[in-house]
Amino acid sequence: MAETKVATTMFEPELETMPSSDLRALQSERLVAMVRYAYDNVPLYRRRFEEAGLTPDDIKGLDDLPKIPFTVKDDLRDHYPYGILAVPREEVVRFHASSGTTGKPTVVSYTARDLDTWSRMMARTYASAGTTKADLVQNIYGYGLFTGGLGFHYGAERLGATVLPTSTGNTKKQLMLMRDLQSTVVACTPSYAVFLAEAAVEEGYDPRNDFALRIGTFGAEPWSEEARQKLEAVFGIRAYDCYGMSELYGPGVAVECSEQNGLHIWSDEFLAETIDPETQEPLPPGELGEMVFTMLTREAMPLLRYRTRDLARIVWDECPCGRTHPRIMRISGRDDDMLIVGGVNVFPSQIEEVLMSVPELGDQYEIIVDRDLLDKLSVRVEVAPGQDWTSAPLAGKVAENLTAVLSIRALVELLEPGTIERSLGKARRVIDLRTS
Numbered sequence: 507m508a509e510t511k512v513a514t515t516m517f518e519p520e521l522e523t524m525p526s527s528d529l530r531a532l533q534s535e536r537l538v539a540m541v542r543y544a545y546d547n548v549p550l551y552r553r554r555f556e557e558a559g560l561t562p563d564d565i566k567g568l569d570d571l572p573k574i575p576f577t578v579k580d581d582l583r584d585h586y587p588y589g590i591l592a593v594p595r596e597e598v599v600r601f602h603a604s605s606g607t608t609g610k611p612t613v614v615s616y617t618a619r620d621l622d623t624w625s626r627m628m629a630r631t632y633a634s635a636g637t638t639k640a641d642l643v644q645n646i647y648g649y650g651l652f653t654g655g656l657g658f659h660y661g662a663e664r665l666g667a668t669v670l671p672t673s674t675g676n677t678k679k680q681l682m683l684m685r686d687l688q689s690t691v692v693a694c695t696p697s698y699a700v701f702l703a704e705a706a707v708e709e710g711y712d713p714r715n716d717f718a719l720r721i722g723t724f725g726a727e728p729w730s731e732e733a734r735q736k737l738e739a740v741f742g743i744r745a746y747d748c749y750g751m752s753e754l755y756g757p758g759v760a761v762e763c764s765e766q767n768g769l770h771i772w773s774d775e776f777l778a779e780t781i782d783p784e785t786q787e788p789l790p791p792g793e794l795g796e797m798v799f800t801m802l803t804r805e806a807m808p809l810l811r812y813r814t815r816d817l818a819r820i821v822w823d824e825c826p827c828g829r830t831h832p833r834i835m836r837i838s839g840r841d842d843d844m845l846i847v848g849g850v851n852v853f854p855s856q857i858e859e860v861l862m863s864v865p866e867l868g869d870q871y872e873i874i875v876d877r878d879l880l881d882k883l884s885v886r887v888e889v890a891p892g893q894d895w896t897s898a899p900l901a902g903k904v905a906e907n908l909t910a911v912l913s914i915r916a917l918v919e920l921l922e923p924g925t926i927e928r929s930l931g932k933a934r935r936v937i938d939l940r941t942s
């Protein structure tokens with residue numbers, strides 16, 4: 507479907523298309539005010555500024571951004587349970603918390619104005635993917651502490667669309683409601699979308715004809731171009747990548763437009779830069795680095811130069827859609843997702859790209875790293891329905907393709923379809939068995 511151009515829709519056209527020089531000026535003005543606000547209201551920031559020999563008066567505009575000390579995830583964890591609060595607890599109207607696979611979760615907070623801003627950013631996100639008031643959004647992101655559910659919920663309502671808040675789980679019921687109510691937009695993680703496609707066929711649906719889906723808003727985890735093509739083909743939709751994180755409200759930080767070529771960062775609210783993760787020096791636009799965000803109007807929990815650990819390139823080129831906000835060209839994965847196997851850097855996303863480009867393979871896979879004397883990389887992958895999982899030539903071909911891309915040897919095990927456990931939220935694809 508990617509070849510058919512679609513007209514772009516905007517929720518706040520004036521802000522989304524403002525000349526970049528005006529956008530820069532707005533960022534500059536907001537940055538100065540935010541630094542003053544954070545310094546006056548959060549002891550952590552005051553202390554960091556004092557340690558760096560700075561006062562808010564030293565930050566006169568965007569050029570002074572590199573002077574501002576970084577904030578990291580541990581700063582939020584260290585302030586458990588309430589996190590970095592700039593307002594009295596009574597002013598907070600909602601908390602969310604990130605999953606926190608190890609240790610305590612990171613709690614994030616919102617004032618009424620913060621929730622309003624977040625909903626607007628989410629409404630822009632839906633509109634950027636082509637959603638209108640006429641759409642029926644089936645929201646399969648988890649409702650609760652995770653920001654995905656309520657973020658996609660309130661954004662759809664703000665846009666004026668209809669929401670079907672199914673949350674995660676119960677795949678058969680998801681499919682039944684999707685058909686019976688004729689949902690036109692599906693919002694979920696890309697790994698669940700892949701599972702949904704598979705389950706639909708198993709349950710006897712013809713996804714292109716029984717469902718009325720036209721748009722997918724997928725995010726919260728990395729996914730490949732190959733996965734996009736599969737999802738678009740199976741459901742007859744256009745699939746859009748959405749990026750966000752709990753610390754930055756949740757989803758709705760950046761999203762693709764009709765061009766499907768990079769994710770616009772809503773830069774009147776999020777000031778983005780990239781740095782070299784080693785030297786921490788800012789990088790010029792277009793270079794791959796760690797994304798660092800400053801929230802420009804956040805009330806409850808200001809974040810100055812927050813290090814995301816996510817690696818990407820950010821460009822300020824013009825986009826044919828008319829939006830002037832810079833784009834994230836590709837999220838290469840997290841700094842801490844990167845595996846080092848036998849001294850070689852391996853991103854799980856590279857492995858997914860290879861697997862998805864082999865038509866005989868299915869969509870479910872697992873990456874296992876282990877160590878005998880040397881590091882070993884194994885990939886367990888299901889074959890597509892009807893394919894032979896005992897085929898040695900197929901396993902050999904996949905191993906060869908992986909070696910060509912990764913520059914290290916990978917062992918490949920083919921599995922019968924349905925072997926690997928499906929995830930409802932973010933997929934856990936990597937199993938690292940090394941002890942040190």
Ligand code: ADP
Pocket residue numbers: 603604605606653724725726727728729747748749750751752753814816837839840
């Ligand atoms: P948790 O911390 O609970 O897992 P978050 O939703 O805050 O939940 O996770 C945010 C992280 O998810 C980001 O830092 C990024 O690594 C990943 N992520 C979110 N959206 C995308 C996306 N579209 N592409 C790649 N990674 C993403």
Ligand code: ZN
Pocket residue numbers: 763764765770825826827828829
């Ligand atoms: Zn665009």
